[in-house]
């Protein structure tokens with residue numbers, strides 16, 4: 001929890017175009033009000049607006065040396081298209097004091113790994129953080145303090161003015177995730193990268209890829225190649241499916257890392273494994289490979305818990321994935337294993353956690369795994385629709401931590417209303433207000449807030465086929481979940497939040513992000 005008091009002080013003063021030489025040169029066609037600090041999503045821990053402004057100019061230099069350089073380059077790259085400015089990144093100086101925009105790594109224990117401080121006055125924009133990840137999150141705030149047209153792909157009219165003031169910010173929860181199911185429908189590398197860029201704007205720091213399910217296996221495993229070439233050859237509805245080569249997966253991991261996002265690969269097991277069972281007959285208890293599956297039923301497949309080859313298979317698969325994945329986690333699924341006996345399930349979860357540990361990683365599983373004995377490090381992901389679960393409480397008593405994805409609050413594949421053309425409704429309808437109407441720190445009965453690592457919004461893709469479909473289901477709800485994960489509990493207020501959320505609408509329009517324009521939100525024009 002925060003030790004920084006929340007002080008959101010918004011000065012209701014008219015913008016003045018005074019101050020920098022740059023502002024004078026910009027010759028604005030018509031003045032426009034700078035973006036108020038109170039419109040940033042997720043809400044910063046502390047923000048104080050001042051009566052001054054900073055204006056970007058053609059020659060504005062960005063100081064970013066050492067560890068700050070990649071973030072400086074990123075900032076320049078996102079500001080160049082719309083401004084048309086060169087925005088050179090100055091890596092040479094130590095003090096940087098003369099550069100108008102300064103990105104500095106400086107120790108400040110109250111900011112943690114992802115916190116930052118932003119100070120804007122008429123002559124400079126100074127961003128400081130303990131770590132590059134904090135600078136990156138501060139850059140996302142800075143982008144939202146510029147007009148929505150900053151996100152255009154082509155040059156737009158300025159002036160590019162930022163309200164003066166100070167922000168000190170850090171997250172409430174360390175884990176803020178999105179999940180994309182690339183198994184039910186396959187999504188290519190470019191689609192995943194586009195989604196990564198959109199989630200990064202809201203300080204999401206984890207992308208969980210649901211890489212395998214009954215309908216498809218989506219990552220090449222060199223020691224078991226038919227998983228991808230045969231098991232990945234279709235998808236829900238019978239389309240061509242697809243899979244990532246190991247080079248493509250590495251490319252996604254590196255791209256995510258450049259946005260300070262950790263990839264968590266999931267191999268769902270022992271159920272949800274038809275694609276693997278269809279690819280290798282020897283993985284089946286009866287030695288017969290079932291046909292590929294393109295429907296949407298669940299609970300009908302299981303790896304063969306009694307066979308030794310099952311664990312040789314898992315050791316090979318997890319070994320290859322662990323070697324490709326720099327992040328600390330491997331997700332082992334574990335949900336809806338209705339075709340595995342309880343005794344087998346417990347045996348299986350025990351063995352697979354150990355295999356993950358042998359490859360130097362920490363296991364995450366859907367909370368169903370809490371009926372098995374868990375290693376102290378194993379993390380559960382809660383996806384039920386009620387906050388009370390005896391197995392989860394018992395595991396929590398022994399120290400298990402949880403990530404929260406209650407299906408009736410956080411599932412991005414649930415319809416907003418009965419009229420929503422995409423998605424499902426088995427867990428309920430999730431309108432914009434519903435998505436925001438819970439407190440992750442207080443949600444799970446009998447589990448201390450200190451055992452909640454954070455939140456994740458899963459997007460299952462039985463009905464989702466395109467990037468536009470992903471965007472429509474994710475926005476605005478992923479931005480709402482991001483706020484629940486990042487912002488301090490004291491900021492939690494639907495009436496103020498909905499106005500801030502409404503300010504994102506024009507940004508999504510400029511970015512070409514398809515979103516659901518919920519009638520519950522006062523969308524800015």
Ligand code: NGO
Pocket residue numbers: 298335336366383411413424460461462
């Ligand atoms: C469930 C199921 C998934 C479905 C999803 C659809 C979990 C953890 N298992 O969530 O296989 O795709 O619902 O909403």
